[in-house]
Amino acid sequence: MSLITFEQDRPMDFIGLGRLCIDLNANEIHRPMEETRTFTKYVGGSPANITIAIAQLGLKAGFIGRVSDDQHGRFITHYLTEKGIDTSSVITDKSGSVTGLAFTEIKSPTDCSILMYRDNVADLKLETGDVSEEYIRNAKAIMISGTALAKSPSREAVFKAVELARKHKVVVFFDIDYRPWTWTSKDEVGIYCSLIAEKSDVILGGREEFDLLEAPFGPLEKDDRKTADRWLAHQAKIVLVKHGGDGSIAFTKDGQSFKGKIFPARNVVKTFGAGDSFAGAFIYGMMQGWNIDRCQEFGAASASIVVQSHSCSDAMPTAEQIQEHIDSYK
Ligand SMILES: Nc1ncnc2c1ncn2[C@@H]1O[C@H](COP(=O)(O)OP(=O)(O)OP(=O)(O)O)[C@@H](O)[C@H]1O
Numbered sequence: 001m002s003l004i005t006f007e008q009d010r011p012m013d014f015i016g017l018g019r020l021c022i023d024l025n026a027n028e029i030h031r032p033m034e035e036t037r038t039f040t041k042y043v044g045g046s047p048a049n050i051t052i053a054i055a056q057l058g059l060k061a062g063f064i065g066r067v068s069d070d071q072h073g074r075f076i077t078h079y080l081t082e083k084g085i086d087t088s089s090v091i092t093d094k095s096g097s098v099t100g101l102a103f104t105e106i107k108s109p110t111d112c113s114i115l116m117y118r119d120n121v122a123d124l125k126l127e128t129g130d131v132s133e134e135y136i137r138n139a140k141a142i143m144i145s146g147t148a149l150a151k152s153p154s155r156e157a158v159f160k161a162v163e164l165a166r167k168h169k170v171v172v173f174f175d176i177d178y179r180p181w182t183w184t185s186k187d188e189v190g191i192y193c194s195l196i197a198e199k200s201d202v203i204l205g206g207r208e209e210f211d212l213l214e215a216p217f218g219p220l221e222k223d224d225r226k227t228a229d230r231w232l233a234h235q236a237k238i239v240l241v242k243h244g245g246d247g248s249i250a251f252t253k254d255g256q257s258f259k260g261k262i263f264p265a266r267n268v269v270k271t272f273g274a275g276d277s278f279a280g281a282f283i284y285g286m287m288q289g290w291n292i293d294r295c296q297e298f299g300a301a302s303a304s305i306v307v308q309s310h311s312c313s314d315a316m317p318t319a320e321q322i323q324e325h326i327d328s329y330k
């Protein structure tokens, strides 16, 4: 029997929840931000990227979020619509908030960083009233981004969405997605993200992200198996710990673990976007009923494609492109 069951009678496959932002990726690569003069604009925000990846793979996706009432907000909503993503739960925030910006610095294929401007951002204005029970009930799965827990009222909106998802047997994916901006303390990150991790079916995060969840409650052990067991004792059936270019390990409720293979990128442009493309393709695989190994392989191949591209959202591959990439390593 499969570890995760997706209710098949739902018109929507997947809902992303959280930030809808803009990435400004440096055009002049291999130099510090101080020397960068021009950037290319893309839709960004990790949960947006994951939802775009899933739509690109042919699944029916929607989004719950808020955008700013300006040109940037409209740019994002139009882009999602063009990608076939349902935006009926994407609300235009009228409070004078702005779109979050991520300036990316590409110093070398291994040295990349992100500088975020996130004061008064629209995505964190998401309210409980924006979360419709009917919308959630119509989906097979929902993905929560940990950053949506950084502030109220978005925090309460997340808790409402997760409770409704549980009530209607909608599979809850939780991507810890830690971004230092907008949180007020690390204890706050650990405590709120832990509360959602306890209620989630599948948890994805990097080693350091899982450490943040454990930090408020005792000395860190930095042990993937122990981390997984902590969450598998709650609701989780799969805990996936990501280790950058070294791949990932998936731990399952039945006590097994699976080390994901990687497809070393031949021509890395930048490192960010790997996690989002991995998550999109991994979730797609799960929704096809594939075994964990194959889901991880698909995720890793998608990430390998995206790190060789300038953007994240625009570069999300189709299922055929991912399969071709896998075959090219045989
Ligand atoms: N340089 C690379 N070449 C090929 N595959 C990679 C590379 N870097 C990462 N990956 C793949 O992507 C997966 C996720 O990467 P990573 O652990 O960096 O996620 P992340 O930290 O969430 O990424 P992001 O930088 O997007 O936030 C890895 O498990 C691996 O399969």
Ligand SMILES: O=C(O)C[C@@H](O)[C@H](O)C(=O)CO
Pocket (backbone or CB within 6 Å): 019, 021, 023, 043, 044, 045, 046, 047, 049, 102, 114, 272, 273, 274, 275, 276, 312
């Ligand atoms: O998540 C963000 O807000 C920024 C992303 O769009 C960015 O490109 C990235 O970091 C991908 O992991």
